[in-house]
Amino acid sequence: xxxxxxxxxxxxxxxxxxxxxxxxxxxxxxxxxxxxxxxxxxxxxxxxxxxxxxxxxxxxxxxxxxxxxxxxxxxxxxxxxxxxxxxxxxxxxxxxxxxxxxxxxxxxxxxxxxxxxxxxxxxxxxxxxxxxxxxxxxxxxxxxxxxxxxxxxxxxxxxxxxxxxxxxxxxxxxxxxxxxxxxxxxxxxxxxxxxxxxxxxxxx
Numbered sequence: 001x002x003x004x005x006x007x008x009x010x011x012x013x014x015x016x017x018x019x020x021x022x023x024x025x026x027x028x029x030x031x032x033x034x035x036x037x038x039x040x041x042x043x044x045x046x047x048x049x050x051x052x053x054x055x056x057x058x059x060x061x062x063x064x065x066x067x068x069x070x071x072x073x074x075x076x077x078x079x080x081x082x083x084x085x086x087x088x089x090x091x092x093x094x095x096x097x098x099x100x101x102x103x104x105x106x107x108x109x110x111x112x113x114x115x116x117x118x119x120x121x122x123x124x125x126x127x128x129x130x131x132x133x134x135x136x137x138x139x140x141x142x143x144x145x146x147x148x149x150x151x152x153x154x155x156x157x158x159x160x161x162x163x164x165x166x167x168x169x170x171x172x173x174x175x176x177x178x179x180x181x182x183x184x185x186x187x188x189x190x191x192x193x194x195x196x197x198x199x200x201x202x203x204x
Contacts, residue, residue: 014051
């Protein structure tokens with residue numbers, strides 16, 4: 001198997017709209033060669049803490065307690081960069097992984113943009129989404145249950161989550177889920193190397 005590193009992420013937010021609601025926490029989990037090699041969670045206080053009661057009920061965040069332990073955006077970005085520099089070269093565009101990851105990426109992009117840090121300075125356009133992989137395996141008849149939500153997937157594959165609905169707990173569980181899915185594919189799929197495509201008539 002290839003030895004690429006993937007940075008699994010998960011977020012806890014104040015709602016569903018990254019242009020309105022605050023990013024409250026984000027977790028980074030470094031995955032390589034079927035192994036989680038490091039992880040860290042960043043608690044963020046953007047000075048607004050715009051959150052709906054519904055979101056706070058789901059993630060269990062107490063805003064007053066959150067204020068005591070969170071840090072302002074520039075400090076959070078500095079800590080994120082320090083963590084990333086341990087595991088990735090400074091010029092490397094980091095591939096992100098997650099479950100229904102577009103939600104998390106959109107919040108991360110908005111957060112970085114608001115604080116004058118371009119997303120593509122550090123992160124690749126390539127992403128790994130375990131929800132998409134699950135659907136692919138279902139369509140390929142490698143798994144029998146159409147497990148799409150993270151809760152369904154963790155339960156189906158017997159993945160224990162230490163800190164459900166925390167960014168760190170969910171990111172670690174998602175990285176473990178990816179390992180399980182990769183093992184399913186590597187054990188069952190023998191893919192023949194494609195022949196070079198020389199003739200444009202193949203696309204006629």
